[in-house]
Amino acid sequence: MQPVRVLLAPDSFGTSLTAAQAAAAEAEGxxxxxxxxxxxxxxxxxxxxxxxxxxxxxxxGRLVPVTVSSPIGEPVPAALLHAPDGTVYVESAQAVGLPLVPLGRRDPTRTSSRGVGELLAHAVAASPRRVVVGLGGSATNDAGAGMLAALGLRGERLGAGGGALTGATADDLAGLRRLRDRWRDVELLVATDVDVPLLGLTGASAGFAPQKGATPEQAQALERALDDFARAAVDALGDDVRPDLLAGASRPARQRLTAAPGAGAAGGLGFGLALLGGRLLPGASLVADLVGLDARIAAADVVVTGEGRFDWQSLHGKVASEVARRALAYGVPTVVLAGQVLVGRRELAAAGVAAAYAVSDSPDDVPAALADPARSLAARAERVARTWSRAGT
Structure with missing residues (x-):
């Protein structure tokens, strides 16, 4: 029998395992x-x-350590990646990640994205040819207002969290056009973890604020606040909002910006970076291209991907859906291995996923799995291999 060629290509499993640790655990099993x-x-x-x-x-490339503000204003370490081609990569989660805020202090009406602006200030100080910002996993919901304040935009309400944006007007963003002008010579790419819009049922507030600590009432208030902020920002930019032919130049500028795929990523940071002229791109696709995923899939018989929680968000631009999409083009089956699987068979089939397995067999097993995530993941990978190794021979 010929050995099966398996590609293990997971994302991180939340705060339990990095992507590299998850891949190593799967390989062991x-x-x-x-x-x-x-x-x-x-x-x-x-x-x-x-x-x-x-x-x-x-x-x-070279990692450059810096210190920036957390969502609650405390200093936290971060790092810029200066790649060999002159691009600087920054990761917003290092400044605004959910784990940076203790459970008792999680309130997306008050947390700020100021630290992301500080990261960007460090990045442009090196006069790079390109800056790429990774978005995802944030504790904030302020549409990038705090980030803009850290980059020099004045306005008391901008750095005070998403809740303070209710009633925002163009006067609160009076310097936005000048700030945007300062970024015209920088190619700013925004790698978003999800393709959701800023507003609406799947947007930053309704779709994600609850997992950051918001009550249903706060989520609704944040929706209204971000709508106010979006209107104010577009008014402040005026005719400086360049038409996007792919998005439909006939639509109002506010609608183009708020409805853009990824505008709602990281609590609306996608929208905030678009105000600076940033181009929103699917992060999973960008990373896949940079690491040469297609060639590795083409050489495999089966691909195993996954993350901590495989749910509706996973089907909106995250790693597993991107891997499945690419593997389908090569006729290679994709298997998802995740901490939890909350997607039905119909959705799995539509996404091109051949099968999905949860690390824990039942909710009662979750605490034990979290206590030793690497061992639990390796054990599940061992059982999955018994099925898929035979299937591939």
Whole structure:
């Protein structure tokens, strides 16, 4: 029998395992069940946590340590990746990630994206040819207002969290055009972890604010606040909002910007960066291209991907859906291995996923899995290998 060639290409498993740790655990379990198989490890990211580390491992370059503000204003360490081609990569989660805010202090009406602006200030200080910002996993919901304040935009309400944006007017963003002008010579790319809009049922507030600590009432208030902020920002920019032919130049500027895929990523940071002239791109696709995912898929018989929680968000631009999409083009089956699987068979089939397995067999097993995530993931990978190694022979 020919050995199966398996590509292990996971994202991080929340705060439990980095992508590299997850791939290593899966490899350990797979090799126990099928020691003759050829196992290839390719940790991935989608713009969220692990974005810089994943690209550093693939591209090389130099990591430059900096200190920035957390969502609650405390100093936290971060790092810029200066790649060999002159691009600087930054990861917003290092400044505004959910783990940076203790459970008792999680309130997206008050947390600020100021630290992302500080990261960008450090990045442009080196006069790079290009800056790429990874978005995802944030504790904030201020549409990038705090980031803009850190970059020099004056206005008391901008750095006080999403809740303070209610009633914002163009006067609160009077310097936005000048700030945008300062960024015209920088190619600013925004790698978003999800393709959701700023507003609406799947937007920053309704779709994500609850997992950051918002009550239903606060989520509704944040929706209104971000709508006010978007109107004020477009009014402040005036005719400086360049038409996007692909998005439909006939639509009002506010609608183009708020409805853009990825505008709602990281609590609306996608929208805030678009105000600076940033171009929103799917983060999982960008990383996949940079690390050479297609060639690794083409050499495999089966691909195993996954993340901590495989749910509706996973189907909106995250790593697993991107891997499945690319593998389908090569006729290679994709298997998802995740901490939790909350997607039905119909949605899996539509996404091109052949099968999905949860690390824990039942909700009662979750605490034990979290207590030793690497061992639990390796054990599940071992059982999955017994099925898919035989299937591929």
């Amino acid at each position: 797979w090799r126990r069940a099928a020691p003759a198989d050829e196992v290839d490890l390719l940790p991935l990211a989608d713009g969220g946590p692990g974005f810089v580390d994943t690209l550093h491992a693939a591209l090389g």
